[in-house]
Structure formats: structure tokens, C-alpha cells
Amino acid sequence: MDEKKDGPQAGLSDWGIPGTYIFDHTRSRVGFELNKLAYSLTDPQNREAFKKDEEAYMARYGLTEAQKDAIRRRDWLALTKHHGGNIYYIYKLGAATGSGLYHMGAQMRGETYEQFLETRGAKGAR
Amino acid sequence: MDEKKDGPQAGLSDWGIPGTYIFDHTRSRVGFELNKLAYSLTDPQNREAFKKDEEAYMARYGLTEAQKDAIRRRDWLALTKHHGGNIYYIYKLGAATGSGLYHMGAQMRGETYEQFLETRGAKGAR
Amino acid sequence: MAKIVAGIGSSHVPSFGPAYDGRKFEDPDWKPLFDGYVPVREWLRDTVRPDVAVVVYNDHGSDFSLDRVPTFAIGVRDIYEQADEGFGTRPLPPVKGDADLSWHIAKAVIYDEFDLTVCQEMKVDHGMMAPLPLLFSHDPDWAVRVVPIVVNVIQHPLPTARRCFRLGQAIGRAVASYPEDLKVVVVGTGGMSHQLHGERFGHLSETFDRRWLDLIARDPEELCRMTHEEIMAAAGAESVELIMWLVMRGALAGGAVERKHLNYYAPMTTGMGLISLAAA
Amino acid sequence: MAKIVAGIGSSHVPSFGPAYDGRKFEDPDWKPLFDGYVPVREWLRDTVRPDVAVVVYNDHGSDFSLDRVPTFAIGVRDIYEQADEGFGTRPLPPVKGDADLSWHIAKAVIYDEFDLTVCQEMKVDHGMMAPLPLLFSHDPDWAVRVVPIVVNVIQHPLPTARRCFRLGQAIGRAVASYPEDLKVVVVGTGGMSHQLHGERFGHLSETFDRRWLDLIARDPEELCRMTHEEIMAAAGAESVELIMWLVMRGALAGGAVERKHLNYYAPMTTGMGLISLAAA
Ligand SMILES: [Fe+3]
Ligand SMILES: [Fe+3]
DSSP states (O other), X not given: OXXXXXXXXXXXXXXXXXXXXXXXXXXXXXXXXXXHHHHHTTSHHHHHHHHHOHHHHHHTTTOOHHHHHHHHTTOHHHHHHTSOOOHHHHHHHHHHTTOOHHHHHHHHHTOOHHHHHHTSSOTTOO | OOHHHHOSOTTSOOOSOTTOOOOOHHHHHHTHHHHHHHHHTTSHHHXXXXXXXXXXXXXXXXXXXXXXXXXXXXXXXHHHHTSOOOHHHHHHHHHHXXXXXXXXXXXXXXXXXXXXXXXSSOTTOO | OOEEEEEEEEOOOTTHHHHHHTTOTTXXXXXXXXXXXXXXXXXXXXXXXXXXXXXXXXXXXXXXXXXXXXXXXXXXXXXXXXOOOSSOOOSOOOEEBOHHHHHHHHXXXXXXXXXOEEESSOOBOHHHHTTHHHHSOOSSSOSSEEEEEEEOOSSSSOOOHHHHHHHHHHXXXXXXXXXXXXXXXXXXXXXXXXXXXXXXXXXXOHHHHHHHHHHHHHOHHHHXXXXXXXXXXXXXGGGGGGHHHHHHHHHTTTSOEEEEEEEEEOSSSSOEEEEEEEEO | OOXXXXXXXXXXXXXXXXXXXXXXXXXXXXXXXXXXXXHHHHHIIIIIOOSEEEEEEOOOSSSOOSSEEESEEEEOOSEEOBOOOSSOOOSOOOEEBOHHHHHHHHHHXXXXXXXXXXXXXOOBOHHHHTTHHHHSOOSSSOSSEEXXXXXXXXXXXXXXXXXXXXXXXXXXXXXXXXXXXXXXXXXXXXXXXXXXXXXXXXXXXXXHHHHHHHHHHHOHHHHHTOOHHHHHHHHOGGGGGGHHHHHHHHHTTTSOEEEEEEEEEOSSSSOEXXXXXXXX
């Protein structure tokens, strides 16, 4: 990964830990509506509404176009790195779109799911 | 007033200040649904719904029969003394039923509104 | 560097709202109240000239419910709408916040072992809005940005008087470490003597209020020793919100203070006090 | 008088849930985890026999939103339903609370200058529910009543490690002043090493975890000196929730402790640690 080339966006803090985007106030401010949308998916009716029509559901929240686009692309890395998504909230978006945490993680690492599992000690414990 | 005869109900604390019912955890527990109903009246639509049909509105909250009855009777003293109502919440019930704070206060003192105003220094400052 | 330049203690009686909006400034029953604010407002505008007001107030069941009651909360927004307290809202512009300074204070104070609840959603009620237009001009927009500090003075257990003073001290340290050149005034709101429930509704104590107005400037340590029970027994159950003035006083505690103005009036059910303190 | 008799440190990995509910106790990839809990569960049931568990955990965006983030919160209910984390809930009975003890602790700790948010509405997520059935029987109903303590370990600024330890000490004093004869165990949950976001997803550090498991019993003071940055750099951003174990350790700090059990297993993306401490 090239931190210089693709580090945190302007206005987002860098705590100096590579590949890590600490959820502090800079991200909580940028991601407020995004995380609010994700939080709403704790309600089963909202999950159904989201699954039925993602665009209409997203329109109910004040997301930026770039945030919406990252949701469309299921770009979990961009959501947490650039768009202020907190992983625990974004995980609810993963659940609603059928992406398990390890699939999300493999993508954030830039690996296939299988490649990622190869790095683990006891893959059955998931 | 006769505190012995009509003091706080069983389970409600007595801080030892006459004519005073401190809103502590004993009252907050007893009055939770009552105060929740009152809080809901910060929404203008809820105020309209309450004014249109008090009984139906009260049925949406888990009030005790005694709490409902005290609301029906506009018994502000009973609501704060026996039923766990916090005055700042209950005041919203007063507003929705057309009772100003000083009318509520006069009743709690066991006085008419006019009697109560006579005890004040500059009645115009209200 | 940011600097705390003044402290204000002020009642936040809801009836200030309709009286102010109805321009009852010359009404004989209201004049003693409004006249008291004129020199303070002018002093703030012409001499103190603050950029930011840290306003310490409590919510009165308007925006915070009893589901979750924070002991201390801070708003971290750039704008605060008015809460609807049951009557609609007042004809005033939304309060301007300062999210950057708010987050700075939140961070400094939490690392300083104060356990704030941090609010990205928050509306403000008469606890802030009753005194704010009496202290700062708002036409066409507010003359200051606001950092709201919300204290639970409604559901016991409340924070102790001493804890409020210490929170103020921590806010003072936090402001002093903010790199921007800002002049900050701290406003402690609430009180004075009043009780709004029970057979003791309408209880007032000018004696207590006068003593408080003296000690808040001269000997806040004595006020820090007061228990909630003592305050409530002397000055009415709802007077306990006076502990919020100690947050203001704590924020000024680093240096000497000079009392600039004092006003007191108790026409109906609440002792209406006003004090201004200049940081030396 | 109530007495803190034991402390438990335990990870609260969400995957414990489906593995437990699917009875994967003998699955070779899960057995090292579940086997570790057996002696602790038996020790608690047969020797410690607590009436109440104070469970220190964090919500993961399940019941608390980012609108208002309390640094420390306490539940004061007699019953806690499970939060729906996006998949529905697990086949477990609702958690039994102890509202009287919760309010006692809230009052004592707030008067002791800890600024809790007091919650009469609250649901609990895997932060509590992942370890709870591994530690206490629940068939047909839970063997203990629970007092939930919720810590913000999600949105920085977080409380410092030292502040967490001090909160535990205050909880210890509060429990010791409760008049009922109760045996209380304190459970600190979370961690161990893990990171769930960014290119560093999946980072583990057995070295850090083993050191933590050693120091939490032997020298918590050294852990109190750690900054959030140090913990996150060594053990992954999300490992910082380990500071919640210090609340547990602080609650035991009055007397000597004896380490009774230890388990460690790190099969996937989280160091799964378990420790039990007996109050001497
Ligand atoms: Fe007030
Ligand atoms: Fe966790």
C-alpha cells in the first residue's frame, strides 16, 4: 500500500499507524449521515426497504455523491478510509448487502477471500 | 398541609423538605412512561393527537390507571407527588391542556389562581 | 491562544422569552429585569468583545428525554436549532456553534478525566435561549458562536457542586490550550431560588440568592461545599440548578476576578440574578 | 454488605454467538476456545456463586447511535433485551438486571465524581452477549443478575486507560457500600488484539496479548500508563477496547488478587483471551 499516494483525505486525521483510519471526530463528522444510515439497518423493516430499493433508501439520508457511490460499489475500504464510516456501523451495510466481515476485510486488504483465509491459523473459527 | 397523612407514596423517597418531592430515581422509575408521554408533546403533531383524543393517546403509553386518572383530573400535585411526574415534563401536559405554570402552581399550593397571585410581588412579570 | 476573558451568571427563566419577544422592556413589572441586562450587554459588546460563549445550561425535558440522562454533555455542532418546549419556537435565528472548538474541548476534558457525552445532534431550550438574547445581539445574526455544555440538574443523582466547579476548571485548561486567538466568555445559567412543584410551589429566598451572588465572586469554595439538599431546602427544589454557575466560576478560577455588574429581582416565582465577572 | 468476589477478563468476539448457538463445542477449530471457558464457568457456578455480574462492555452501533456518545453509561433496568445488530437476535432469554443495585452504583459513582449517563432504556449487543452464556448458565433463566456498564471505545476521544481503572475503583467502593448481602463478579470484556478496518485488517499480536494477560493480574499500573495510540499501534485499532478490562481490574484493586484461569487462542482475526481473578 502507498500511504503517500492514497492516504487519508484532506481534513481527516492521520494517527500515523499504516493502513489504519482511526474513528475520531474528523471521521465522525464526515461520516455522520453515512453511519446514521448504517445504524438504521438495525431495524428489520429498514433492512427490507434498503434491500428493495437502495437508491431510494440512500436518498433519505444526506449522503454525499461519493459516499453513495462507495456504497454502490461495496467499497468498504473507501467507506472507512475516506468517507468517515465506522467499521461497526458499516458492518451493518455489509450484512444488508450479503457481505460477511471477512469478505469485507479481504477486500480492504486488497486480497481475495481465499487469499485472506490462507493467512489465518484456524479458518474454521469464523 | 399534612405530610403525615398524605406524604410520598410507598417506595417514593422523602428528602425531608416539606411540600417537596425530589425527582430522584424512585420517582423517575415510577414516572417513566408518564414523563415519556409528556415528552412526546414537544412534537406539534403529537400535541394535536393528544388534544383530539386524550384517552387514545394515553393508551399508547403504559400508564397506570391512577396516572391516567390524575391526567384526566388535571391533578398536577398528584402527578408530581405520587406518580413520578417531573415538573418540567408535566409542564408540557399543562401546556397541551391549556393550564399555565402559575395555574398549575396555585392548584399544587391548594389555592385559587387569584389567591396565589396575591402572594407575589410583581404579578405582571409572568 | 484562546483565552477566557469573562464569566456571566444568569437566571434562565422561561418567561424571559415572551417578555423579550413582546418587547416589554418598559413594562413596569419587567423593567427592573431588562434594565439590569443593558450594562452587561453593552460591556460585552464594547469592552469584552468575545468571539465565543461557552453556555452552561440544562435541558428541561425539551430535547433530552429520561431514556438516557447524561451527567455532563457537550454539543459539537456548527448550528443549534431551538427545541419546541410545547409552544413552538421563538423568532430568533438558530444559534451558531463552533464545532472545532467544541471538539477540542471535548477531547481535552475527556482526557482530563471528565466523562462527557458528546452530542452531534442537539437542540437548545430556554435554559440557553432565555438569557442569550439579553446578553448578545442577534440581529441579523448572533454576535457570538456558542459551545453548549449541558448539565443534569433534573434527575437525581446530580453532579456535586464541587464536580461542577472542577468541570469548569477543566474547560478553562482546555480553552487555554486552543491554538486559535479567541476571546471566550463563559455563561453559567439557571436559578436562582425557585420551586415549581408540590405544596411548596413558589418558594423564594432572597437571603440565599444574595448570599450566592456574593460568594460566587468572592468565595466559590464555600459554594462547592454545599450539598444539593442544603441548596434545595434553603432556596427551593429547582434552585439546585445554580450549581451550573460553578462551572462558569471554575473556568475563571485560574486568576483573580473582578465583579463588574450585579442585578437581582424576584417578582414572581424565581429569583432573577445576574452577575458579570472580568478575568483579571 | 455486597462484596466483589471475582473479576473476569474476556474477549467478546461476535462469532462466539453463532458458534455457541450452533453447539460447535467439539469442532476442532472452536474447541480450544470453548474448552477454555469450561473451568471458569464451573468455578463461578460451584465456588464463586455470584448473585450479580457487573458487565463492562461497549455497544457496537447496535443500540447507541453517534447522535450522542456517552463516555460511560450505566443501565438501571430490571431486564435487558438483545439489540438487533443486523441479523436478528439469538435464542437466549433476556438478561436479568438489578435496578436497585444499578441505581445505588449510579448514585455512589456520580457523587464520587464520575459523570455517568444513566439509562432507563437500553438494549445489549454482542459486547455483553458473546461472553455471557460462556460464563453463566441461562437455562431456563440466567444464573446471575447483571449491571451493565457501557464504555465508549468507538469514537475518539475515548476515556483514558487510567480513567477506566479509576471508574472500576469507584464501582468497587459503591458495591462495598450496598447494604444487601450480595456476591458480585465484575466482567471486563473486549479485545484482545484485532483490527477490523483498513489495509491492516486482520492484524494480530500474540506478544501484546500475552503481555496484557500477564500485567492485568500482576501490574495493572503499567497498563494504566498506556496511551490509546500505543495499544492501537501494537495490537490493532479495535484492540483499544481492552481498556475495559481495567474497569474490572480497578474494581478488584482494594485487595490482593489471585489468577485462577487463563486461556488464549487466536484462530482468525481476534486474540481471544480469558482470565479469572479471585479477590483475596
Ligand atoms: Fe432551569
Ligand atoms: Fe468489541
